[in-house]
Amino acid sequence: MQNSFRIISGEFRGRKFSFPDVDGLRPTPGKIRETLFNWLQFDIINKTALDPFAGSGALSLEAISRGAKEVYVIEKDRNIYKKLKSNFKLLDKNQYTIINEDAMIHLAKPSKQSFDLVFLDPPFAKNLLLETIEKLSNNHYINSQSQIYIESEYKITKDNLSSLINYHFKINKQKKSGNVHYCLISLGAL
Numbered sequence: 001m002q003n004s005f006r007i008i009s010g011e012f013r014g015r016k017f018s019f020p021d022v023d024g025l026r027p028t029p030g031k032i033r034e035t036l037f038n039w040l041q042f043d044i045i046n047k048t049a050l051d052p053f054a055g056s057g058a059l060s061l062e063a064i065s066r067g068a069k070e071v072y073v074i075e076k077d078r079n080i081y082k083k084l085k086s087n088f089k090l091l092d093k094n095q096y097t098i099i100n101e102d103a104m105i106h107l108a109k110p111s112k113q114s115f116d117l118v119f120l121d122p123p124f125a126k127n128l129l130l131e132t133i134e135k136l137s138n139n140h141y142i143n144s145q146s147q148i149y150i151e152s153e154y155k156i157t158k159d160n161l162s163s164l165i166n167y168h169f170k171i172n173k174q175k176k177s178g179n180v181h182y183c184l185i186s187l188g189a190l
Helices: 030-039 058-065 078-089 103-107 129-138
Strands: 004-006 016-018 048-051 070-074 096-099 117-120 147-152 167-177 180-189
Touching: 016 078, 030 058, 030 167, 030 180, 048 058, 058 070, 058 078, 058 117, 078 096, 103 129, 117 129, 129 147
Parallel strands: 048 070, 048 117, 070 096, 117 147
Antiparallel strands: 004 016, 147 180, 167 180
16 A cells, blocks of 8 residues: 555554545655654653644554553644544544644644644645744643654754744754654753
């Protein structure tokens, strides 16, 4: 199956999921997911995660497989959303919420909870990254203990993160694979 990926590790290791053929949909490659979850190996169990640009759902499904307490998934494309719902049902777990809405509209509303981890992988070449970080910060989706994982088409620098004005932040890990730059950021109180 061409449009598919496998869970790398955890309870659902090896389970295969498919996703629709939609322009711009690019699941996080297995190599990058493996690196990310190695970085998070002690910081995923019983944690809450937000995936505002879910796409294939690969990051959220992997998080559940590795022990995340709850994932909150947002996807605006109706066909992708329907596939996400059917994929998550295969896990036979109730620790997820899937919302069919534009992430930028959703994140403009104040959150009732902050998340331990945010998977931030907005569509490339749409200039959504900085605005998304600002909305996460201003609308209480993150707190001083949160970590943010970012995938982008350019290297993340402290200047890119200037909208995290409410927090001290540190780029803990950063790598590049092909055209994808990815990093893990931790936050702290001012």
